[in-house]
Amino acid sequence: MIEFLSKKLQWVDVDYWFYLFNDLSLVYIIIPFFALELIRYAYQKRLNKNLVLDSIANVITFGAFFVIEIILGILAITKLYFWIYNNFSLPHLELNWATIITCVLLADFAYYWEHRMMHRIGIGWATHTVHHSSPHFNMSVAYRFGPFDAILPIVFSLPMVMLGFDPILVLLSEVFVQVFQTLLHTEIIGKLTKPVEFIFNTPSHHRVHHGANRQYWDKNYAGILIIWDRMLGTFEPEKEKVVYGISEPLNSINPIKVFFHGIVRFLRKQKQIKGLKNKLLAFIKPPDWMPKAQVKTKRE
């Protein structure tokens, strides 16, 4: 077992395996499953114009997010990652199964924290609210991204590079964590067996995460493993029927409105906040934060 885990692997093979899951899964799992969801919606007489246009808007937001990600990647991210890797990292890890498995585990843990930050700080929620704003829950919602969704992950994946993991392996692992979650955006799959529900993030756990129900707010941040939520106090099981969306519904299928609504709301809040210090604090304080003085004045 130890020999297998520490046997040197070739990049060309590792690249191919990630390509099979990260890239090709769109063809052999995601699109067929989405087609199944549409059939289910039609059977339940829930397939309507709003749902179809919402799904199209989701894909358009993904396109916009992807362009931003490519530009960032070409301009800076890859160079930054490699500079850190070559100047500020622990000894570089060999490419073997142990490195790949631990890299995916750390990428998943980094995702937990990055996701928690996206919910709990103002600027994070300004971009991440886009993903939660759909009143529907299907595979196309997995592709609903906000404009800055590619930026916060950098903060959390740089430490992995500093720990000696190859930057490309870190990026591939992060994509793997994202692609895994695509499969969770569905109502078709109910609760799975107890051991699976205990260890892994599942459609049930992720429905809770997307719930606008008060007890479901800011819960189940996990990517692949739900054990991070269990260990860090943010787990909530699915009990009550989930109502999807956000506390202030968007009510739009216009992809431009969808993509930018989080930022627009954040800027509107910035206008309401008095004082430069408070305006800056709003970036890092929770999304529902207002300066004490202004809250008091409102109450009076």
Place this chain on the structure above:
Amino acid sequence: MKNSTLVFRSLAIVIFIAGIAHLFTYASQKAENKSNISGEEVIAKTPVSKTKNNIYTNENTNNIIGQWKVTYDSNDYKGSIIYEIKKEGKVINAYTIEYQDENGYGQKADRTKTLIIKSFDGQKGKGVYMVDYENEKYDVKCDIAMVDENTFKLRYDYYGHSNMETWKRR
């Protein structure tokens, strides 16, 4: 949950997982160093025999069999190429199997025959090297000289230009 608990648990998780990765790499490198040392002792004791085509078929000539990496840094190509040297009947051929960029990320090649070793005695040899020059392919005579069991030099001349490549075992 208290912030201190969150920080402590998170750090513990990161240190544990990263520690496992480093432990495996350390163990693997230690095992590799041990096997390199014992390999050198075997090669030094192996006897030599001669064949009709001047390719000596013994453990020493078999040392050139395997995968080799050559790093290039020119205007035409920056990166590495991986070759596989195989014995095919009485001839030893090298095929291009992978191209790697400067960061080591590879792309499979189409296994073009790149080198034919016509004579090799375990230390020195001669062959024909297929060189690409200004989009033309040329069959160029070359000399091979082993430096050690993991390195050999390949030297060739064409159009008055002399070139030396260092082939390192992958």
